[in-house]
Amino acid sequence: MVISANLGFPRIGAKRELKKAVESFWKGNLSEQDLQKEAANLRKTHWQMQKNAGIKHIPSNDFSLYDQVLDTACLVGAIPERYDFSGDKVDLATYFAMARGRQTKDVDVTAMEMSKWFDTNYHYIVPEFTASQSFKLSSDKPIAEFLEAKNLGIHTRPVLLGPVSLLLTGKVKEQGVKPLDLLPKLLPVYGEILKKLEKAGADWVQIDEPCLVQDRSSAELKAFETAYSVLSKETGLKILLATYFDRLGSNKTTVFGLPVAAIHVDAVRGEKEFNEIVESFPSNKLLSVGAIDGRNIWRSDLNEKLKLIEKAAKKLGAENIMVAGSCSLLHTPVDLDSEDELDEELKSWLAFAKQKLAEITLLANAAAGKKDEAAFAENAKALEARKTSARIHDKAVKEAVKSISEEMKSRKSPYAIRSKLQSEILNLPPLPTTTIGSFPQTAEVRSERARFKKGDINQQEYDEFLKEETKKTIKIQEDLGIDVLVHGEFERNDMVEYFGEQLSGFTFSKFGWVQSYGSRCVKPPIIFGDVSRPKPMTVEWAKFAQSLTDKPVKGMLTGPVTILQWSFVRDDQPRSETCYQIALAIRNEVQDLEKAGIKIIQIDEAALREGLPLRHADWKEYLNWAVESFRITASGVKDETQIHTHMCYSEFNDIIAAVADMDADVISIETSRSQMELLDAFVDFKYPNEIGPGVYDIHSPRVPSKEEMEELLHKALKVLSAKQIWVNPDCGLKTRGWPEVKTALQKMVAATQDIRKELKNRQAA
Numbered sequence: 001m002v003i004s005a006n007l008g009f010p011r012i013g014a015k016r017e018l019k020k021a022v023e024s025f026w027k028g029n030l031s032e033q034d035l036q037k038e039a040a041n042l043r044k045t046h047w048q049m050q051k052n053a054g055i056k057h058i059p060s061n062d063f064s065l066y067d068q069v070l071d072t073a074c075l076v077g078a079i080p081e082r083y084d085f086s087g088d089k090v091d092l093a094t095y096f097a098m099a100r101g102r103q104t105k106d107v108d109v110t111a112m113e114m115s116k117w118f119d120t121n122y123h124y125i126v127p128e129f130t131a132s133q134s135f136k137l138s139s140d141k142p143i144a145e146f147l148e149a150k151n152l153g154i155h156t157r158p159v160l161l162g163p164v165s166l167l168l169t170g171k172v173k174e175q176g177v178k179p180l181d182l183l184p185k186l187l188p189v190y191g192e193i194l195k196k197l198e199k200a201g202a203d204w205v206q207i208d209e210p211c212l213v214q215d216r217s218s219a220e221l222k223a224f225e226t227a228y229s230v231l232s233k234e235t236g237l238k239i240l241l242a243t244y245f246d247r248l249g250s251n252k253t254t255v256f257g258l259p260v261a262a263i264h265v266d267a268v269r270g271e272k273e274f275n276e277i278v279e280s281f282p283s284n285k286l287l288s289v290g291a292i293d294g295r296n297i298w299r300s301d302l303n304e305k306l307k308l309i310e311k312a313a314k315k316l317g318a319e320n321i322m323v324a325g326s327c328s329l330l331h332t333p334v335d336l337d338s339e340d341e342l343d344e345e346l347k348s349w350l351a352f353a354k355q356k357l358a359e360i361t362l363l364a365n366a367a368a369g370k371k372d373e374a375a376f377a378e379n380a381k382a383l384e385a386r387k388t389s390a391r392i393h394d395k396a397v398k399e400a401v402k403s404i405s406e407e408m409k410s411r412k413s414p415y416a417i418r419s420k421l422q423s424e425i426l427n428l429p430p431l432p433t434t435t436i437g438s439f440p441q442t443a444e445v446r447s448e449r450a451r452f453k454k455g456d457i458n459q460q461e462y463d464e465f466l467k468e469e470t471k472k473t474i475k476i477q478e479d480l481g482i483d484v485l486v487h488g489e490f491e492r493n494d495m496v497e498y499f500g501e502q503l504s505g506f507t508f509s510k511f512g513w514v515q516s517y518g519s520r521c522v523k524p525p526i527i528f529g530d531v532s533r534p535k536p537m538t539v540e541w542a543k544f545a546q547s548l549t550d551k552p553v554k555g556m557l558t559g560p561v562t563i564l565q566w567s568f569v570r571d572d573q574p575r576s577e578t579c580y581q582i583a584l585a586i587r588n589e590v591q592d593l594e595k596a597g598i599k600i601i602q603i604d605e606a607a608l609r610e611g612l613p614l615r616h617a618d619w620k621e622y623l624n625w626a627v628e629s630f631r632i633t634a635s636g637v638k639d640e641t642q643i644h645t646h647m648c649y650s651e652f653n654d655i656i657a658a659v660a661d662m663d664a665d666v667i668s669i670e671t672s673r674s675q676m677e678l679l680d681a682f683v684d685f686k687y688p689n690e691i692g693p694g695v696y697d698i699h700s701p702r703v704p705s706k707e708e709m710e711e712l713l714h715k716a717l718k719v720l721s722a723k724q725i726w727v728n729p730d731c732g733l734k735t736r737g738w739p740e741v742k743t744a745l746q747k748m749v750a751a752t753q754d755i756r757k758e759l760k761n762r763q764a765a
């Protein structure tokens with residue numbers, strides 16, 4: 001029989017139950033016992049849902065209170081020294097301190113770094129290692145959750161992040177030591193975990209090694225061989241080695257030779273390689289076919305997917321085939337059935353996690369000779385209706401993209417000329433201070449938005465409330481002494497959703513939440529058709545905010561690549577085509593902001609690095625259209641208009657030339673958690689334009705001291721000129737509370753003023 005399997009399930013709950021429980025726990029309104037009870041209820045619901053869907057290999061240990069990589073670091077005892085961990089088991093206080101930092105009367109400890117999980121919008125906690133790192137089993141989570149499911153009558157396949165990928169996604173703080181040097185110390189702990197799982201009654205274990213879809217050196221590939229040679233001898237468990245997010249490429253020779261029972265491949269991102277995989281796949285292993293897209297929400301073409309599976313079954317034998325999602329379903333919303341406000345035609349084109357489970361089972365059954373003809377016919381009918389729907393295509397938009405000229409892709413003058421003009425007009429002090437855009441979305445703001453959506457207040461009443469919030473925020477910034485202001489974005493629910501609601505070709509779900517990091521959830525827009533801008537989107541709010549102050553107020557926009565990356569994107573045309581469409585829409589908005597008198601316009605491209613393909617061979621094509629898209633949005637204005645952009649947690653070394661080619665006048669980046677380490681790429685490249693390296697980590701409730709910020713600014717000044725540097729937090733302040741924001745920004749301004757005095761005294765001397 002063909003086996004139906006799932007690699008992982010969304011953990012947040014259909015109505016974000018986990019988010020609400022965790023945040024309530026952080027506020028002290030929920031006990032640890034009640035938090036764990038809510039988590040257990042969610043696991044039970046999700047396991048039962050998968051069992052009811054007919055999934056035979058159901059995962060356990062795919063659940064997390066914050067992040068699965070953090071869970072794995074805790075599992076193997078990789079706890080940085082500053083958390084003062086000396087016990088046998090990592091407690092919840094230590095766990096959350098590693099994720100968010102901790103600041104009390106007696107304790108003040110920073111959080112660990114975050115980074116993007118491969119090319120997704122999911123953020124993981126970056127493991128920290130030392131040269132003298134030791135490992136020990138410091139959690140029983142995989143075993144406890146396997147037994148928890150077993151007691152419910154559900155036999156699961158435990159999931160572990162593999163030892164090599166754990167090391168490769170982490171960092172060693174000391175120079176001269178590579179993460180893989182620690183592998184011999186790490187493997188015994190993994191061996192211990194496998195033995196405990198086997199003793200608990202597990203027969204299969206899924207070990208995720210997503211790093212195998214990237215370009216890997218011979219030494220790195222040798223590490224995989226070493227690891228699985230050791231682990232296969234430690235246990236009688238059957239190991240499923242799971243790869244996902246791209247093709248195996250030249251790594252497949254190594255992968256196929258590993259002593260494991262089964263191998264999972266991504267047949268969505270790696271579809272072009274799939275025939276080659278089938279032809280060369282070893283006869284002594286099972287092939288897990290990642291046929292259903294775990295990264296998007298469109299219904300699969302079941303007839304086409306069945307052809308893939310039948311081809312593999314014919315060559316390898318049906319008994320040697322598993323059918324699964326391409327990756328964990330973590331990256332999709334939970335259940336389409338909850339969407340009672342989405343129009344029926346659009347809804348018929350979609351599949352969320354629960355519906356993807358049904359697709360997996362339909363394919364597995366069909367490949368085993370039990371095809372549900374009615375379900376396959378209904379699927380084909382829905383796909384054909386989508387293909388021929390008039391609401392998808394807009395001839396004018398397609399013509400506009402074809403008409404993009406080279407002149408539209410470049411500013412009128414080079415940065416050296418622009419910067420002089422901008423400096424004269426803006427007249428800012430050295431090290432100008434600003435923020436990234438949003439200010440706290442308080443309970444009152446969220447409540448008024450909900451009242452407006454329900455119809456309890458009208459548009460005029462809602463706008464008056466938003467104006468008052470904007471006035472207060474402008475005043476707060478002026479009182480703090482910030483140089484370049486923002487309006488606070490109180491009218492915006494999300495930096496992508498807000499624009500999607502005003503652009504054609506977009507639609508929205510009601511409960512389509514996915515996890516971004518920790519308790520932070522986002523509801524990505526759904527791009528189903530050609531994109532255009534029917535009318536200005538931000539101009540009136542920018543004009544209103546600027547009317548309240550003599551200081552410059554930034555116009556705030558989200559860039560085309562970020563809107564693309566943080567949406568569920570149509571899969572019936574190249575992503576580049578959709579990105580160019582968005583770029584033209586945002587270009588029009590930029591030009592209208594300039595006409596309205598806005599002198600500084602920020603076009604956030606937080607996701608540019610995130611969208612970079614995992615294989616170097618694919619980089620050039622992506623960077624060409626991604627950078628062009630940004631330049632199209634930014635290049636329709638005069639030299640005097642200053643263009644800013646912002647980028648989230650990213651390693652820029654590999655793409656710094658492309659970042660420079662974007663030609664933004666000012667770029668702000670997140671650098672506080674890495675202690676300015678991420679600035680190195682800009683320094684080594686001799687980045688010519690201006691940079692705002694973040695000095696305040698907004699993803700933690702911890703408020704840094706003035707001295708810490710001064711230290712970070714001193715580090716920046718060692719490698720950049722004072723003329724290049726802006727001072728700002730790492731990111732927007734939407735998720736923080738007003739008391740901590742005011743305190744942190746007050747310290748940020750004070751730190752900047754101290755450094756300005758130092759610079760002035762140095763010049764005078």
